[in-house]
Each structure stands twice: as structure tokens, then as C-alpha cells.
Amino acid sequence: MDKLERMPFKAQKQLFEKLEKMAGIANLTKEERLEYDEALKVYRDCKNIVDYANVEGRAAGHAEGRVQGREEEKISIAKSFKEKGTPVKLIAECTGLSEEEINNL
Structure with missing residues (x-):
């Protein structure tokens, strides 16, 4: 009682509200308790x-973003090499982009 x-006051109020809720559940009939437990399970x-869907969605979004970022980085590197006069075939080998993609930059 000394701790209480x-x-x-705000903490006391929250504690008493929680105790009231617990007491209400404890006073349910057997049928009401079964219904309560089933609703809680659902x-x-x-x-x-x-x-779970939120976590999976975020993970998929991050993975997709990383792939897109890598592609953008490859294109940026290829543009830099192309501007410096590096042969297209060498750029294609180093970046993994096709020669056609590099020519279109």
C-alpha cells in the first residue's frame, strides 16, 4: 500500500483501470469467458x-530499392567512363550493362 x-495520481488511475478490467474478465460466466477468449484470439x-505484412512489405521495399540503386549506380559509372572516352566494350564488361544500353546514354 505504501508503494501505491x-x-x-496518473499512474494510480492507470493501475486501477487495469485492475477493474481484470476483475471484469474474472467475473465472466463460463460461456462469456469462452467468447471473450475466442474474440481475443481472433x-x-x-x-x-x-x-507480419508490414515487416515483409518494408523488407521487399528495401530490397527493391537496393536493386534500383545499384542499377542507377551502374548507369552513372558507365556515363562517366563514356565521357572520358573509355571503349564501350570495356564499360559493358565492367558494369554488366549491355553495349546497347551504354550507347543510349
């Missing part, structure tokens, strides 16, 4: 699906 009295499943 030393807690700020909620958690949906939340996990959404969280």
Missing part, C-alpha cells in the same frame, strides 16, 4: 497478420 501512495491473429 507514493505513485503519481484479434491477436489479425494483429499478427498485419504486423
